[in-house]
Every structure is written in C-alpha cells, then in structure tokens.
Amino acid sequence: MSVQLASYEANAAALLGDDRRAREVLSRSEQIAAALADNTGADTSPWAFPAQRRAVFRLSVLLRTGDAAGAIEVAADADAGWAAGEQHIRGTWAQVRIGAAIAHLLRGDLDGAAEELAPVFDMPPDFRIATVTGWLADLDAQFARGPHAGSPAAAALRRQIRDFTAAALPSVTKETGWHCQRT
Numbered sequence: 001m002s003v004q005l006a007s008y009e010a011n012a013a014a015l016l017g018d019d020r021r022a023r024e025v026l027s028r029s030e031q032i033a034a035a036l037a038d039n040t041g042a043d044t045s046p047w048a049f050p051a052q053r054r055a056v057f058r059l060s061v062l063l064r065t066g067d068a069a070g071a072i073e074v075a076a077d078a079d080a081g082w083a084a085g086e087q088h089i090r091g092t093w094a095q096v097r098i099g100a101a102i103a104h105l106l107r108g109d110l111d112g113a114a115e116e117l118a119p120v121f122d123m124p125p126d127f128r129i130a131t132v133t134g135w136l137a138d139l140d141a142q143f144a145r146g147p148h149a150g151s152p153a154a155a156a157l158r159r160q161i162r163d164f165t166a167a168a169l170p171s172v173t174k175e176t177g178w179h180c181q182r183t
Helices: 002-015 019-036 051-064 068-083 090-106 110-117 130-145 152-166
Strands: none
Touching (some): 019 051, 068 090, 130 152
C-alpha cells in the first residue's frame, strides 16, 4: 500500500504542476518498491502493486513533467518485464502503449505514436475500460493541439481513437467517480 499511495501522491503532484515534488515522491515510491521486492510473494498478494501498474504511474508523472524520453524508457522496461513473464493485464498494457504513444508524439514522432497504438486498436471491446479510453482522450487532445493537428495521419489516428472508444462496452466506459486523467 505504501508504494501505491506514494504513486498516487506523485501523480497528484504532477497533476498540480509541482514537478519537483512529483519526481521526489516518484523516487520514494520506487525506493519502497525496491525494498519490498525481496519479500517472496509480494507481487502475488491481493494488495500488490506490480511493476507494470507502477509503470502507468511513472509514465503519467514523466509525461506531465515533460520527460518524454524517460516515459519511453518506462514503456520499454514494462515490455521487458512482460517478455520475462511478469503478469500481463491488458488494460495496464494498453495504458503503457498509449503513454508511450503520447511520449512519441511529444517528441514529434507521429510514426512512433502510430506504431504504439496499432495493437491497442485491436483490443476486444470487453477490455476497453475507462482508464484506457481516458488515456486515449488525453492522446486525442494532444493530437488536436499539437503540431500534427492538421496532419492527415493524425486525423486518421483520431478517427481510430473515436471508433475504438465508440465500440467499447457502455458499462466499462462510464465514469467511475474516481477516475482522473492518466491514472
């Protein structure tokens, strides 16, 4: 719980624009997670906050504090964990992919963003949960105001985002009351 709470605090600080505090708390969260990693079965507990879930929060903080390169590294680390056999939860995976797409877009790499998104668009409607569609809404906003706003490629990706979200099951896209952007 301490890792999770520190991750929430870091995300909240980033949302409020307090970059210094966000990075400090994120570092503390990672230190706590590293200290707990030695506990056998720590990631199998119902209270676990596994590496890939932490990656979503790290992505959020890094994106909000302007570290697109760091966000891409976080996505690569999450991918390495999944390749090594760590638990793969589709919603978390999708949020990581979308976060990486946002990072690529922030770096001016529209092709990199499209590459990250391609497998997400293939997700079945049952897995198109509010956190995933929320990240896509953030990405869509980036497309709308960024340097690629008039690009035909960006317009095509925005259509895919709308189609993906429209095909999500209504019961999983409703606001949960606690959802905030990039959580």
